[in-house]
Each structure stands twice: as C-alpha cells, then as structure tokens.
Amino acid sequence: MKIGDLVRPTKGNLLSGPRRIGIVMHVNTGWDGKQVMIHWDTPLWYDVEGLSSEDPENLEVISENR
Numbered sequence: 001m002k003i004g005d006l007v008r009p010t011k012g013n014l015l016s017g018p019r020r021i022g023i024v025m026h027v028n029t030g031w032d033g034k035q036v037m038i039h040w041d042t043p044l045w046y047d048v049e050g051l052s053s054e055d056p057e058n059l060e061v062i063s064e065n066r
Contacts, residue, residue: 001036001056003027004065010058018042021062025051 001007005024019040026037030053037051038059046052 001027001059001061002065005061006063007038007059007061010060019044022052022059024065029053 001024003024003026007022007024009019019042022038022040024036025039029035029037034055035053036056036059038054039051040046043050043052
C-alpha cells in the first residue's frame with residue numbers, strides 16, 4: 001500500500017460504516033509504524049487534519065497509484 005492508492009474497507013471489516021472509498025495520504029504511521037492515514041469520503045473518526053488512522057489488513061486497494 002502506498003500514498004495515492006484508492007482503498008475501501010474489506011468485506012469483513014466490522015467498522016466499515018458509511019465509508020465507501022478513501023485515499024491513502026500517509027504510510028508507516030501509528031505508534032508501531034504499521035498503520036496508514038486515509039482521507040475517507042465519509043469518515044467514522046478523524047484527526048484535526050481530517051484523516052483516519054487505519055490498519056492495512058482492514059483495507060482493500062481498489063486502484064493503485066502509479
């Protein structure tokens with residue numbers, strides 16, 4: 001997963017909520033460096049920049065950035 005990829009929650013993601021599509025803005029984030037920051041179409045939660053911290057295993061890449 002890299003910056004600019006379009007993603008959506010995986011089908012098994014219990015917290016998918018109203019989110020349908022998002023774009024990866026930052027990688028290697030979080031306290032362990034394993035999360036990514038996503039800008040969602042309809043976020044469930046977000047930081048002051050409007051981004052949500054997510055675990056990559058809960059996301060599916062639907063279009064890769066070139």
